[in-house]
Amino acid sequence: MKRRDETMTPERAGRCEPADARRALPPVNRLADLVGDRVADLGWADRVGRERIVEAARTVIEQRRAAIAASDGAPHDSDDGDDEALLVRRVVCALERDLRPVLGPAINATGIILHTGLGRAPLSKPAATALFEAARRYAPVELDLDSGRRGDRSAIVCDWLRRLTGCESALVVNNNAAALVLVMAALARGRSVVVSRGELVEIGGSFRLPYVIGAAGAGLREVGTTNRTRPTDYAAAIDDQTALLLKVHPSNFRVQGFTASVSVADLSAIATRHGLPLVHDIGSGMLNRAIVRLLPVDEPDAQSSLEAGADLVLFSGDKLLGGPQCGIIVGRGDLIDRLARHPMMRALRVDKLTLAALGATLQVLLDPERARETIPAIRMSRPDADLSARARRLAEQLAGLDGVAEAVAGPTEAYLGGGSSPAQAIASVGVHLRARDLSEDDLGRSLRLGDPPVVARIQNGRVVLDLRTVFEDQDERVVEVVRAAIRPVEPGPLSR
Numbered sequence: 001m002k003r004r005d006e007t008m009t010p011e012r013a014g015r016c017e018p019a020d021a022r023r024a025l026p027p028v029n030r031l032a033d034l035v036g037d038r039v040a041d042l043g044w045a046d047r048v049g050r051e052r053i054v055e056a057a058r059t060v061i062e063q064r065r066a067a068i069a070a071s072d073g074a075p076h077d078s079d080d081g082d083d084e085a086l087l088v089r090r091v092v093c094a095l096e097r098d099l100r101p102v103l104g105p106a107i108n109a110t111g112i113i114l115h116t117g118l119g120r121a122p123l124s125k126p127a128a129t130a131l132f133e134a135a136r137r138y139a140p141v142e143l144d145l146d147s148g149r150r151g152d153r154s155a156i157v158c159d160w161l162r163r164l165t166g167c168e169s170a171l172v173v174n175n176n177a178a179a180l181v182l183v184m185a186a187l188a189r190g191r192s193v194v195v196s197r198g199e200l201v202e203i204g205g206s207f208r209l210p211y212v213i214g215a216a217g218a219g220l221r222e223v224g225t226t227n228r229t230r231p232t233d234y235a236a237a238i239d240d241q242t243a244l245l246l247k248v249h250p251s252n253f254r255v256q257g258f259t260a261s262v263s264v265a266d267l268s269a270i271a272t273r274h275g276l277p278l279v280h281d282i283g284s285g286m287l288n289r290a291i292v293r294l295l296p297v298d299e300p301d302a303q304s305s306l307e308a309g310a311d312l313v314l315f316s317g318d319k320l321l322g323g324p325q326c327g328i329i330v331g332r333g334d335l336i337d338r339l340a341r342h343p344m345m346r347a348l349r350v351d352k353l354t355l356a357a358l359g360a361t362l363q364v365l366l367d368p369e370r371a372r373e374t375i376p377a378i379r380m381s382r383p384d385a386d387l388s389a390r391a392r393r394l395a396e397q398l399a400g401l402d403g404v405a406e407a408v409a410g411p412t413e414a415y416l417g418g419g420s421s422p423a424q425a426i427a428s429v430g431v432h433l434r435a436r437d438l439s440e441d442d443l444g445r446s447l448r449l450g451d452p453p454v455v456a457r458i459q460n461g462r463v464v465l466d467l468r469t470v471f472e473d474q475d476e477r478v479v480e481v482v483r484a485a486i487r488p489v490e491p492g493p494l495s496r
């Protein structure tokens with residue numbers, strides 16, 4: 001960068017300035033010129049125009065003026081100074097903030113594979129590609145290409161869901177909570193739903209089953225007790241107000257000890273005897289037994305539930321299915337038709353991006369062998385993933401950094417998360433990290449504020465970087481983010 005500081009004189013700063021520090025501020029155009037040079041050096045020229053630079057320069061100068069006025073022209077500490085280099089850096093910082101992705105990728109070092117705070121399942125490459133292509137161009141999301149007439153969104157993925165779960169028909173909505181709301185509104189509004197007390201769960205902080213049922217205008221008929229519910233409890237609760245029987249996978253909690261719940265098959269027999277539909281919310285979205293076998297979990301699957309007699313099965317698209325956020329409803333054609341025709345459906349429908357990504361994910365899942373390698377959530381869940389060598393290498397690199405007091409590879413416990421199998425830890429490996437001059441909480445925060453953010457776990461006075469959820473090609477970035485985080489006083493790479 002050219003140095004132009006010597007050309008700066010009080011006269012050039014403007015004639016009407018009062019005789020205080022404000023006189024020393026450069027004119028906006030001059031500051032903009034200096035920033036323009038810096039922007040060119042940084043290679044941002046095609047992303048930041050002159051107008052934007054002038055505006056940012058003006059804002060920074062106005063802020064300095066206001067700050068000087070507030071301090072009555074008193075001398076300021078060096079950190080607060082007005083030399084041109086510092087002003088340029090302030091403007092560049094402001095421009096950089098605007099260039100940063102609003103929601104860029106983060107590195108998940110928590111070991112929680114389906115971390116709701118980090119967007120749950122990362123998409124597979126085929127799904128991400130399909131989404132990208134559909135995003136940039138038009139896509140026939142609601143157009144029947146054969147007849148040229150208006151089509152049905154869910155029909156796009158219906159065939160795939162049929163082949164994967166054996167369902168008659170299927171419907172895709174915004175998420176599984178929306179699926180449940182739709183089912184309640186369309187099939188149980190003004191009537192009641194029978195649910196076991198052992199299944200009235202809260203999932204993910206805000207999804208509370210009793211409230212969802214109530215909000216959709218259906219009544220709740222609780223049966224049994226928290227730990228035990230028997231077939232006779234359901235049979236005794238059914239009356240002429242009953243709209244359907246609902247079974248919910250407890251997902252994020254387990255009752256241990258003396259427990260009893262009623263199987264789908266037994267519930268189906270009761271429902272059939274009373275001419276009522278049986279709805280099963282399985283949560284995680286395992287589609288069939290072949291896919292369950294890929295994972296170290298004990299989760300219900302849609303195929304088995306339908307075979308055992310459930311009329312509708314609901315699940316999330318972004319949990320163990322490994323796809324985009326959505327709620328999927330599979331089951332009896334006549335019931336799906338009623339849901340699809342309900343006016344609320346218009347408020348719950350998904351867009352072309354979701355359908356493109358979901359379709360590609362389902363295609364991969366048709367071949368479990370391929371799914372195991374291709375879908376990140378499934379690949380990361382496998383207990384045989386070899387992480388030790390990576391952890392040792394990473395620990396070695398981190399231990400060599402200035403400011404690191406300790407970095408050792410060691411065992412950790414990873415979890416599927418996303419409301420599945422809370423008790424089933426997956427043995428994992430990570431780096432246990434301690435900084436010389438930062439507390440574990442401060443280091444954790446500093447890593448979260450890194451570029452990209454690295455989200456880790458704090459445990460026993462250490463920051464734990466669990467490698468199970470870190471993509472292999474991110475290891476190098478982790479080292480860079482730790483390097484920057486451990487010396488937080490230095491200015492960021494872009495503002496130097």
Ligand SMILES: *Cc1c(COP(=O)(O)O)cnc(C)c1O
Pocket residue numbers: 175176177178203204207248249250251252281282283284315316317326327418419
């Ligand atoms: C996670 C979960 C939900 C909520 O699903 P979203 O897709 O997050 O709306 C509902 N029911 C069960 C059983 C779940 O596990």
